[in-house]
Amino acid sequence: MSKMSNNDQVKIFLEEKELPKQWYNIQADMPNLPKPPLNPATKQPVGPEDLSAIFPMDLIMQEVTTERWVDIPEEVQELYRLWRPSPVYRAKRLEKFLDTPAKIYYKYEGVSPSGSHKLNTSIPQAYYNKKAGIKRLSTETGAGQWGTALSQACSFFGLECTVYMVNISFKQKPYRRSFIELFGANVIASPSDHTEAGRNILAKDSDALGSLGIAISEAVEDAVSREDTNYALGSVLNHVILHQTVIGTEAKAQLAKVDQYPDIVIGCCGGGSNFAGLSFPFIKDNLTENKKARVIAVEPSACPTLTKGKFAYDFGDTAKLTPMTMMYTLGHDFVPAGIHAGGLRYHGDSALVSQLYHDGLIEAIAYGQNDTFASAIKFAKAEGIVPAPEASHAVHGAIVEALKCKESGEAKTILFGLSGHGHFDLTAYDAYLGGQLENIEYSDDAAQASLACLPKFK
Amino acid sequence: MSKMSNNDQVKIFLEEKELPKQWYNIQADMPNLPKPPLNPATKQPVGPEDLSAIFPMDLIMQEVTTERWVDIPEEVQELYRLWRPSPVYRAKRLEKFLDTPAKIYYKYEGVSPSGSHKLNTSIPQAYYNKKAGIKRLSTETGAGQWGTALSQACSFFGLECTVYMVNISFKQKPYRRSFIELFGANVIASPSDHTEAGRNILAKDSDALGSLGIAISEAVEDAVSREDTNYALGSVLNHVILHQTVIGTEAKAQLAKVDQYPDIVIGCCGGGSNFAGLSFPFIKDNLTENKKARVIAVEPSACPTLTKGKFAYDFGDTAKLTPMTMMYTLGHDFVPAGIHAGGLRYHGDSALVSQLYHDGLIEAIAYGQNDTFASAIKFAKAEGIVPAPEASHAVHGAIVEALKCKESGEAKTILFGLSGHGHFDLTAYDAYLGGQLENIEYSDDAAQASLACLPKFK
Numbered sequence: 001m002s003k004m005s006n007n008d009q010v011k012i013f014l015e016e017k018e019l020p021k022q023w024y025n026i027q028a029d030m031p032n033l034p035k036p037p038l039n040p041a042t043k044q045p046v047g048p049e050d051l052s053a054i055f056p057m058d059l060i061m062q063e064v065t066t067e068r069w070v071d072i073p074e075e076v077q078e079l080y081r082l083w084r085p086s087p088v089y090r091a092k093r094l095e096k097f098l099d100t101p102a103k104i105y106y107k108y109e110g111v112s113p114s115g116s117h118k119l120n121t122s123i124p125q126a127y128y129n130k131k132a133g134i135k136r137l138s139t140e141t142g143a144g145q146w147g148t149a150l151s152q153a154c155s156f157f158g159l160e161c162t163v164y165m166v167n168i169s170f171k172q173k174p175y176r177r178s179f180i181e182l183f184g185a186n187v188i189a190s191p192s193d194h195t196e197a198g199r200n201i202l203a204k205d206s207d208a209l210g211s212l213g214i215a216i217s218e219a220v221e222d223a224v225s226r227e228d229t230n231y232a233l234g235s236v237l238n239h240v241i242l243h244q245t246v247i248g249t250e251a252k253a254q255l256a257k258v259d260q261y262p263d264i265v266i267g268c269c270g271g272g273s274n275f276a277g278l279s280f281p282f283i284k285d286n287l288t289e290n291k292k293a294r295v296i297a298v299e300p301s302a303c304p305t306l307t308k309g310k311f312a313y314d315f316g317d318t319a320k321l322t323p324m325t326m327m328y329t330l331g332h333d334f335v336p337a338g339i340h341a342g343g344l345r346y347h348g349d350s351a352l353v354s355q356l357y358h359d360g361l362i363e364a365i366a367y368g369q370n371d372t373f374a375s376a377i378k379f380a381k382a383e384g385i386v387p388a389p390e391a392s393h394a395v396h397g398a399i400v401e402a403l404k405c406k407e408s409g410e411a412k413t414i415l416f417g418l419s420g421h422g423h424f425d426l427t428a429y430d431a432y433l434g435g436q437l438e439n440i441e442y443s444d445d446a447a448q449a450s451l452a453c454l455p456k457f458k
Numbered sequence: 459m460s461k462m463s464n465n466d467q468v469k470i471f472l473e474e475k476e477l478p479k480q481w482y483n484i485q486a487d488m489p490n491l492p493k494p495p496l497n498p499a500t501k502q503p504v505g506p507e508d509l510s511a512i513f514p515m516d517l518i519m520q521e522v523t524t525e526r527w528v529d530i531p532e533e534v535q536e537l538y539r540l541w542r543p544s545p546v547y548r549a550k551r552l553e554k555f556l557d558t559p560a561k562i563y564y565k566y567e568g569v570s571p572s573g574s575h576k577l578n579t580s581i582p583q584a585y586y587n588k589k590a591g592i593k594r595l596s597t598e599t600g601a602g603q604w605g606t607a608l609s610q611a612c613s614f615f616g617l618e619c620t621v622y623m624v625n626i627s628f629k630q631k632p633y634r635r636s637f638i639e640l641f642g643a644n645v646i647a648s649p650s651d652h653t654e655a656g657r658n659i660l661a662k663d664s665d666a667l668g669s670l671g672i673a674i675s676e677a678v679e680d681a682v683s684r685e686d687t688n689y690a691l692g693s694v695l696n697h698v699i700l701h702q703t704v705i706g707t708e709a710k711a712q713l714a715k716v717d718q719y720p721d722i723v724i725g726c727c728g729g730g731s732n733f734a735g736l737s738f739p740f741i742k743d744n745l746t747e748n749k750k751a752r753v754i755a756v757e758p759s760a761c762p763t764l765t766k767g768k769f770a771y772d773f774g775d776t777a778k779l780t781p782m783t784m785m786y787t788l789g790h791d792f793v794p795a796g797i798h799a800g801g802l803r804y805h806g807d808s809a810l811v812s813q814l815y816h817d818g819l820i821e822a823i824a825y826g827q828n829d830t831f832a833s834a835i836k837f838a839k840a841e842g843i844v845p846a847p848e849a850s851h852a853v854h855g856a857i858v859e860a861l862k863c864k865e866s867g868e869a870k871t872i873l874f875g876l877s878g879h880g881h882f883d884l885t886a887y888d889a890y891l892g893g894q895l896e897n898i899e900y901s902d903d904a905a906q907a908s909l910a911c912l913p914k915f916k
Contacts, residue, residue, distance in 0.1 A: 008474075008536070008539070009474050009475075009539075010474070010539050010540060011474060011539070011541075013471050016466075016467050016468070016469060017467075078466070081466070081467075081468050081469070082468060082551075082841065082842050083469075083842070093540075111569065112842075113841070113842025113843050113844075114842070115881070152842060155839050156839075156842075174884075174885070174888070175633070175881075175882075175884040175885070178884035178885065178887055178888040178891075179844065179884055181888075181891060182835060182838060182844060182884070182887050182891065183838070183839060184839070377640060380640060380641070381613050381614075381641060381642070383540065383571070384540050384541070384570075384571025384572070384610060384614075385571050386571075386637065386640060423573070423633075423881040423882065424633075424881065426632075426633040426636035426637055426640070427632070427633070427636065429636055429640050430632070430636040430639075433636075433639060433640065
């Protein structure tokens with residue numbers, strides 16, 4: 001092996017003073033804004049007052065603003081600096097293992113104390129709620145990443161926090177529950193007897209395993225019913241995506257330090273906040289600076305919202321409590337198969353991501369979970385880091401593109417988002433290594449059935 | 459809150475080109491070298507040939523060299539660069555929470571892919587074994603940190619790896635086992651029927667829970683009985699400590715970047731490699747540059763080897779297979795209480811750390827586990843990172859010293875080692891938060907009994 005040169009550098013850091021001071025809002029640059037969200041009862045566009053029962057006005061304003069740049073409050077920056085700017089790594093050992101001429105870079109959000117990108121939005125959400133005089137936040141969590149992140153953020157700002165955790169996760173992921181409780185949050189297995197929504201389910205089945213849809217209903221009901229409490233959501237909404245753009249803004253500055261610009265940007269996509277956080281600052285350059293980066297959203301074949309869903313108005317939750325938004329959806333009644341990438345098991349996509357996909361400004365592709373686990377293990381053996389099952393979708397997407405470069409001989413620059421580590425997902429790897437998993441496909445029959453629930457308009 | 463100034467910086471990074479090129483060997487500077495290790499059969503000093511059945515000659519030479527600096531091979535540096543130089547953080551939020559004038563810095567080794575400092579030595583150990591033509595390494599693991607690190611290192615160098623995992627940990631920590639297996643190692647619950655030592659135990663008790671002592675015996679027997687296999691140890695030995703000195707060498711350079719030098723250096727201490735890795739480069743300055751940093755080893759009150767043990771020749775393992783070394787020991791038959799800081803449950807201490815303590819060059823103090831968990835949670839709520847139970851001992855030591863500064867009004871600079879994260883130790887936090895743990899003390903009666911096993915000399 002040769003002596004180290006600059007080209008051997010594998011980690012690209014920014015200094016703390018280079019932390020972005022503003023979030024990027026793609027609503028300023030996208031050719032077509034999403035159609036407005038509709039009140040589920042009246043089917044009329046929702047106004048700020050419709051949302052004020054569960055969100056503080058600062059976040060509602062961020063939801064609708066078309067300003068290009070939104071200032072990050074100093075208090076939020078101070079907490080971001082606990083781990084941000086997060087590193088970009090050059091995956092040199094993976095490149096060598098794949099024998100590809102491609103340059104593979106990844107932005108690693110697993111260095112966050114909560115282990116994923118979710119803390120980027122839980123901190124400003126807690127901050128704005130605190131500022132608005134709110135004492136307590138309620139939320140739901142499935143796999144647990146979001147519950148952990150909100151619990152930490154509430155702890156930082158001295159807010160109480162209640163997390164409705166899908167019952168089956170509550171039982172299967174005791175470490176996640178412990179992590180959330182360690183930061184002082186109250187974790188309640190959902191369905192619970194704390195809410196009307198929960199009690200209705202329990203009356204039918206006292207051992208109900210629960211679902212994200214039910215947990216959302218409980219958390220929203222909790223927030224609506226108490227004056228001191230607001231609700232917090234970890235993905236999908238415009239303000240959540242806004243907060244996540246620190247990822248891509250940093251990554252662009254980091255690649256610039258090594259004179260690189262990505263030919264391809266890849267992120268895993270569930271509700272869309274991780275994908276959008278990484279990619280929107282690059283889509284901005286495509287829209288405004290004549291750049292031509294391909295931007296690819298990778299989703300699970302078991303829940304292929306962009307690639308197999310319908311672009312239509314739908315509800316964000318099963319219980320139809322949320323506004324209807326225009327999105328790619330498999331139908332709010334669709335229950336995705338129990339794949340291990342729990343964070344990608346969402347029936348729809350964010351309105352912003354959906355609109356960009358509809359307008360042909362991003363690509364999407366779906367992969368089976370066995371393929372993503374196989375790639376995740378290749379990545380781990382090369383780079384050391386064990387990816388979360390969600391992030392493994394982006395890993396797989398990057399490996400597919402890098403192998404295409406091997407075929408074509410092109411030395412493309414690939415940037416992908418490694419949104420979190422897999423330290424709490426090792427039973428999933430166990431199941432994969434034990435041959436217990438399969439690539440689950442979304443069938444056309446399933447599509448017919450699940451899309452039948454879409455709301456009708458006259 | 460004020461605008462950011464340089465003084466607000468919380469993370470201090472080195473560039474990759476600042477990665478140390480040499481390990482520091484304290485044997486060049488300490489006033490008294492440890493007495494030589496003795497062959498357990500002959501009670502005569504062991505020579506290199508005694509060790510060559512299980513270690514490659516490069517590591518045996520590192521065990522005995524008195525050269526001050528030992529070159530880090532380029533191949534090892536390349537792998538170190540996956541995560542090194544590791545960050546030093548200023549614990550500003552913790553300082554504020556404690557309302558102390560002290561400046562608290564911590565060197566965080568949890569950014570390593572294996573989650574702790576152990577990878578610093580598993581990589582060179584795998585490298586030198588590979589270089590010597592060895593195909594396979596055997597080792598033991600208790601809590602799992604070492605097994606994970608060796609498994610990763612073997613994966614990097616294409617070596618096979620067999621990990622004898624203490625049976626009770628094998629059952630209680632399935633995530634750790636999965637992590638080790640993900641990197642291709644073979645994990646065997648110990649006692650096992652793979653070795654004579656294991657079969658002897660199983661004949662008496664087919665459900666034996668196992669112990670580190672038994673697992674070491676099995677791993678050593680495995681290595682001795684196969685020509686292609688060597689043994690690897692994760693702490694205690696001189697060459698292991700040598701490899702860990704990258705921690706302290708980096709930390710010194712990082713503090714220099716912010717014009718700081720520690721008044722107090724604190725590390726948790728089990729076998730001693732983490733403590734030594736952080737502190738030896740500072741002890742060097744005390745010995746050769748007239749610096750006066752206090753250096754404090756923190757150990758658990760349930761296993762207080764330095765503070766309550768005897769300075770005597772003793773075996774490194776229960777089965778008396780290893781050489782006898784001069785160390786602070788509670789007796790090789792001592793079975794520490796089942797505290798959650800599994801990495802600190804060792805009956806003895808490294809010869810180097812023991813000699814320095816005997817010569818009054820370091821301090822030691824023991825704390826109960828409830829006190830350390832309470833401090834760990836304070837730390838986590840301030841800084842976000844959940845410490846491993848072992849590292850929580852250093853956290854507690856640092857908080858105690860910071861509160862003394864509050865009392866005295868002194869603005870001392872405290873540096874402690876955060877040797878790993880606690881992502882695989884959340885059941886321990888659960889038990890603490892559930893009120894199920896207690897501060898376990900080592901009684902004088904226990905001392906009398908456990909020290910009775912020390913080898914006699916004529």
